[in-house]
Amino acid sequence: MHLVQLAGQENRVVAIVDGNALLPLSQYRSIYQLAFTAIDRARTIPELLQNAGMESALNYDEVYEGKSSWRLLPSFDHPSDPAHLTVSGTGLTHKASAENRAAMHQKEAVTVTDSMRMYQLGMEGGRPPQGSIGVQPEWFYKGDGSILKAHGDELMVPSFADDGGEEPEIAGTYVIARDGQPYRVGLTIGNEFSDHVMERKNYLYLAPSKLRECSLGPALWIDPEPFADVAGTIAIERQNAILWKAKIYSGGNNMCHSIANIEHHHFKYELHRRPGDAHIHFFGADAFSFGENVRLQDGDVMEVSFPTFGRPLRNTLKIAGKGQNLISVQRLS
CATH class of the missing domain: 3.10.330 (Vcp-like ATPase; Chain A, domain 2)
Incomplete structure (x- = not known):
């Protein structure tokens, strides 16, 4: 459904x-x-x-x-209070994403990067037996419900950003019941969208590189079982022509962490089990254009397609322009 x-x-x-x-x-x-x-x-x-x-x-x-x-609209949101929706994600869940991240930060004197070590930890302990707790995955915060965009909306590269690039992913959507129990509502196509140029400068810039808009939809897939193996495509269009296109794969069979393990390590925090809250959690990407040295331009269209999840998600990239305004803090003393 x-x-x-x-x-x-x-x-x-x-x-x-x-x-x-x-x-x-x-x-x-x-x-x-x-x-x-x-x-x-x-x-x-x-x-x-x-x-x-x-x-x-x-x-x-x-x-x-x-x-x-x-x-x-976005295929899931908190309709009355966006501040009570947490958007987060887990990286280095797919081998291709770990390799892309490692390539960003590879140094001649280092044979195995921290990114690849994180991926290897997932391969070794990210899929524990049912009922057991596995190794902790990487986790990042993207923002609250105010950053959500729908199919057809623009995704904005802010003036302070170095870049903006697509990340085609599947996202889980959740609500927290009145007794604090998390419930998965469904799964949806997502474009997690982040600043890879900023991240490439130093992997410690991962956190601010993720504080960007993202998109969901068009549809939410309601299914009783976690997704196991789904194939799709990511495409970048420029001036009505395909600039770059790649096959993408996701689902539990293509990840080093099980969905259950990712969910445990997200919801183990009491802060993430606050009654009435909603959550959107991205499960990681298999490929993105930046990994093949494609730099997006204003007006480029990003299309993420996983047919299992319904129609493709399409968004246009919009660059706000350069020239930051200094944000100064006022004193109350």
């Missing part, structure tokens, strides 16, 4: 994807609301929707292409 979130002129709605039709649900204004209703009623989301009321169908092509009065 695939769900989308839509915004109209006066309200928002959740809709079920049915081929080229979107079937709006009359009761639900957000997937966040839908998730908590399922928790409160001790039902799964598919069970909850079996008898849900629906409004008149919408044409998915028209919405997807921006030709409708309805527009796609």
Whole structure:
């Protein structure tokens, strides 16, 4: 089952994807609301929707292409309080990403970089037996719900940035129940989008390189099992022509950490189990254009496609320009 979130002129709605039709649900204004209703009623989301009321169908092509009065929202969000949604991620989960990171920071005197050591730790202990705790993966913070963009939105390279580049990933979406129990709501295509030039200067710049916008969607995949093996493509378009394209692979079979191990190490912190909060967690990338020395330009279109998760996610890169304004702090004394 695939769900989308839509915004109209006066309200928002959740809709079920049915081929080229979107079937709006009359009761639900957000997937966040839908998730908590399922928790409160001790039902799964598919069970909850079996008898849900629906409004008149919408044409998915028209919405997807921006030709409708309805527009796609990020496939998951916190509808009323974006500050209570945490966006984070786990890096060095795929071999290709570890190799790309290692190449950024390789020195002649160093045979194995810290990045490759982290990947090797994952290979050795990132997939523990069920019920056991494995080695801790890398973790990074991206921001709160205010950084989320939808299919068709621009992704902004801020004036202080060195660069902006796509990172095609799968993201898990979560809510924290009133008793502090985390629940996975679904999985979605994501463009984690970060500043690889800044990161390449020194791997200790990883943290600020991640504080950028990101995009989700178009659809959220509701499935009872974690994804095991999915194939897709990442493409960069410039002036309506393909500049660069690559195959990408994700899912548990292509990662050195199991999804369960990643989730444990994210939600082991009490701060990440605050009732009512929502979380989006990126599971890592398999390939990105920067790893092949492609530098994106203003107006380039990034397309992430994993057919299992629905239609491709497309976003245009927008460069804010250079020339920072000094931010000064005012005194209260």
